[in-house]
Structure formats: C-alpha cells, structure tokens
Amino acid sequence: MLVCGAFGNSFSQSTMTQEHNLPSLFNDDGDGFIVIAHRGASAYYPENTMAAFRAAVEMDAEMIELDVLLSKDGVPVVSHDATLNAHTNGSGRVINHTLEELKKFDAGSWFDQRFSDQQIPTLGEVLAFASGKIAVNIEIKTGAVTDQIKGGIEEKSLELVREHNMEDHVLFSSFNYNALQHLKELEPEIPVALLYNRGWYNRLLPHQLLKQFKADAFNCSYRQLTKRRLADLRTHDIPSFIYTVNRESKMRKLINAGVKGIFTNKPDVLKRVVSEYH
Numbered sequence: 001m002l003v004c005g006a007f008g009n010s011f012s013q014s015t016m017t018q019e020h021n022l023p024s025l026f027n028d029d030g031d032g033f034i035v036i037a038h039r040g041a042s043a044y045y046p047e048n049t050m051a052a053f054r055a056a057v058e059m060d061a062e063m064i065e066l067d068v069l070l071s072k073d074g075v076p077v078v079s080h081d082a083t084l085n086a087h088t089n090g091s092g093r094v095i096n097h098t099l100e101e102l103k104k105f106d107a108g109s110w111f112d113q114r115f116s117d118q119q120i121p122t123l124g125e126v127l128a129f130a131s132g133k134i135a136v137n138i139e140i141k142t143g144a145v146t147d148q149i150k151g152g153i154e155e156k157s158l159e160l161v162r163e164h165n166m167e168d169h170v171l172f173s174s175f176n177y178n179a180l181q182h183l184k185e186l187e188p189e190i191p192v193a194l195l196y197n198r199g200w201y202n203r204l205l206p207h208q209l210l211k212q213f214k215a216d217a218f219n220c221s222y223r224q225l226t227k228r229r230l231a232d233l234r235t236h237d238i239p240s241f242i243y244t245v246n247r248e249s250k251m252r253k254l255i256n257a258g259v260k261g262i263f264t265n266k267p268d269v270l271k272r273v274v275s276e277y278h
C-alpha cells in the first residue's frame with residue numbers, strides 16, 4: 001500500500017504532513033498522478049461493462065472506477081443507476097432482481113448494437129479481471145448503504161476484494177459517509193475517499209471532513225473545486241481525485257493545480273495530456 005501526502009505542485013513530491021492510505025498501482029508510471037477511467041473507458045464503450053473495463057486497461061489507465069449496488073439476493077453488482085431503464089433493456093430497480101435475472105439483461109445495446117452481448121458485471125467478476133492488472137475505485141452507491149455493518153454492501157464488497165487479493169489496490173468511495181465509517185471499522189487500513197456532497201456539510205473544509213470521517217482522500221466534481229477548497233487541500237497535503245473531466249484544457253488546469261488524479265471517460269486522452277508533463 002502506498003502511503004503518501006501528495007498534494008503539491010504538479011507531480012512534485014511534497015513534504016508529508018499527514019499520512020493517507022492510497023492504493024498501489026500495477027502500472028505506475030512514477031509521476032505521482034493517477035489516470036482513472038470513469039465507469040471504464042465509457043466515452044467509447046457502454047459504462048460499467050467488461051468491454052469498458054477491458055478498454056481502460058488497453059488504454060493504459062492506472063485505475064478503473066465503478067459503482068456498486070446489491071442485487072435482490074445480496075450480490076454486489078456493478079451499476080451506476082438504481083434502476084435498469086437507462087442502461088439495459090430491463091426495467092425496475094436493480095435491488096428487485098436476483099443476480100440470475102439481472103444477468104439476462106442486455107447492458108450494451110443502449111450504447112450501440114455492437115455491444116448487445118454485454119451484461120451487468122458482478123463486483124467479483126471485475127475484481128477477478130482487474131487483479132494483477134489495474135487498481136479499482138469502488139464507489140458504494142448511497143441507496144445500498146444501511147445501518148448494518150456486518151453483512152452490508154461494504155462488508156460483502158470487502159470480502160470480494162480480499163478474495164481477489166486486491167486489498168492493496170482498491171480505493172473505496174461513497175457520497176454516504178456511513179459507508180466510509182463502516183469500511184474503516186471493518187478494515188482500518190483500507191483506503192477510502194470521501195465524495196464531496198453538495199448541500200451536506202457545506203461549511204466544513206476538506207481537512208475537517210477527512211478528519212471527521214477518517215477518510216484518506218477527497219473526491220469532488222471539478223465544479224466544486226473552489227479556490228477555498230483547493231487552498232485547504234494544498235495546506236493539508238490532502239490527495240484529491242476530481243471528476244468527470246473529458247476536455248483537455250480542463251485536464252491541464254487540474255494537473256497544474258496539483259490534483260492527485262482525474263476521473264475521465266476518455267483515459268486515452270488523459271494519458272496523452274499527462275505524458276506532456278514527463
């Protein structure tokens with residue numbers, strides 16, 4: 001596991017003021033910056049499918065991001081939406097279908113007929129694929145979180161991570177901070193990022209939020225990266241991962257600001273932009 005305090009000028013090794021657990025990368029190019037394929041290479045492939053994750057690896061992304069929900073029979077499955085309507089040929093809520101039922105839906109045709117063979121992957125399937133190849137950011141969707149620590153989506157996901165020897169190569173995140181607390185209670189060393197939630201805790205600065213929820217990193221939309229938050233991230237040497245950036249000019253701006261990583265639907269474009277700094 002990589003332990004670092006990595007907010008500084010672009011790619012510089014800043015002085016460590018606080019320790020943050022971050023995942024180790026399988027294909028680290030040594031620049032201290034992480035190219036994250038948001039829901040896979042989702043500009044070119046249907047989001048959150050094996051096709052999108054495979055393409056991210058081919059494009060040499062350093063991490064894939066995916067979203068996790070539970071099926072009716074309690075299996076962590078990869079889907080951003082709580083309902084099936086937009087990204088499959090099914091309808092209704094994911095939680096109202098068993099894994100066997102979910103597997104029958106076509107999760108690719110909404111994007112392009114060429115991908116009609118794509119199914120909703122389980123978290124286990126993606127981790128089996130990613131193990132030894134690429135780090136994974138597992139976003140626990142808010143609606144799947146309960147008060148239950150034992151047997152909840154956090155523990156089930158953690159068990160799969162352990163099963164696939166990926167403990168040192170995952171970053172958990174959630175807009176639901178109970179999920180982060182549950183994960184740290186289950187496994188204090190597991191890296192967790194707090195997804196900044198507009199409207200909640202608006203007055204707290206990143207370092208205050210991280211302290212309160214024992215998080216290792218601060219993730220937010222580029223729209224939420226105000227001067228005040230950026231200054232706080234710099235002052236407290238907090239790793240930050242910013243979503244979702246597909247424009248080259250914005251990528252450069254964020255890299256120059258010293259963010260630790262960027263979520264993009266176009267990892268090939270971000271890789272090219274990052275290479276300009278080497």
Ligand code: G3P
Pocket residue numbers: 038065067080139173195219243263
């Ligand atoms: O995790 C980064 C980003 O994916 C968070 O937003 O809406 O895609 O879950 P959302």
